[in-house]
Amino acid sequence: MDTLQLFLEAGFWMAVVRMATPLLFGTLGELICERAGVLNLGIEGIMAAGCMSGWTWVYLGGDLWGGILFAACVGGAFGLLHAIFTVHLGLSQHVTGLGITMLASALSSFVFRMVLPDVTTPPKIVPFAPMDIPILGDIPVLGPIIFNQSPLTLLALILVFFVGWFLKHTPAGLALCMTGENPMAVESQGLSVFAIRTCAVVVGSGLMAVGGAFLTLSAFDAFYIGMVNGRGWICIALVVFSSWKPSKALLGVVLFAAFDALQMRVQQDVSMVIPYQFYLMMPYVFSIVALIIMSRRSAYPKALLVPFRKGER
DSSP states (O other), X not given: OOHXXXXXXXXXXXXXXXXXXXXXXXXXXXXXXXXXXXXXXXXXXXXXXXXXXXXXXXXXXXXXXHHHHHHHHHHHHHHHHHHIIIIISOOOHHHHHHHHHHHHHHHHHHHHHHHSTTOSSOOOOOOOOOOOOTTGGGSTTHHHHHTTSOHHHHHHHHHHHHHHHHHHHSHHHHHHHHHHHOHHHHHHTTOOHHHHHHHHHHHHHHHHHHHHHHIIIIIOSSOOTTOSTTHHHHHHHHHHHTTTOHHHHHHHHHHHHHHHHHHHHHHTOTTOSSOHHHHHHXXXXXXXXXXXXXXXXXXXXXXXXXXXXXXXX
C-alpha cells in the first residue's frame, strides 16, 4: 500500500472527518467545562449514556433528531449531577468524574438489558443518511469530504466556530472564561459563579452525549456495550493539546482521526511486514506525545480544579 497515495484519496479524508465527529463533540463539551474551571472526567460514561439513550429513543419509534435531543438531555442530567457535587458542594472533581463515568456506563448497560433482555445480536435502526447538498457537494475536494457527510458532522464543524466566537466575543462567553481564571473577579461583578459553572457543565455534558449518540445514530446503526472505546479519555487529552482553544481542538481531533483512519486502512493490507498492532496503537501514542509536548507550554485555566466558596479569598 502506498501511504502517500492514501493521503491523496478523498475517501480517506471522508473517513477522517466522519471519525473525528464524535471526538469533536466530546472535546468541545470538555473544553467548555474546563474553561469554566471544572474538570469533567465523567465524559466516557456520559458518551456511553448518549449512545444508549439516542439509540433507544429511535428504536422505540422516535425520530433521529428527537434521539439527539434526548441524548443531550440525558448528558445534561449527568452534568447537573456532576455540578451539584463539584460546584455546589466543592467535592473532588477527579473522584466525582470517575464516579459519574462508572454510574453512566453501568446505567447504560442496565437499561439496554432491561429494554432488550433476551437479545444476543443488537437490533438495527435506520441511521442518519449522508447529506446531498447540490452545489456545495460538487465543490472539488472539499465537497465530498465535508458536504457529503452526516448532518451531525456539519453541525460539529459549525459548533467549532460558534464556540470560539461565543467564548471570545460575547459577554456570557467572557464571563465563563473568567470564571475559570478568576472566579472572585466574576463574583465582584455581581455574577453567580455557581450558576455559570453549573450551566457550563450541563451544556458541555450535553455535547458529550451528542458525540456518543453520533456513534449509534450515524456512524453505526446499533448499540453495543463498550462502543465508546476510550474516546472520552482521548477528548480530555485533546483539550490539553488544544490549549483550551476550539480552533486548535479541531486540528488535534483531525490529526487523531487521521492516525486512526490510517491504522484501519493499513490493517487491511496483508502485504505489510509490521504487525497490525503497531498501527493500532499509533493514534494513542500520538495522543500521549502531543499531550506531553503541549502540556509544557499550555496556559491552563488558573481556577481549574479549584472549588469556589463564596466570600473566601
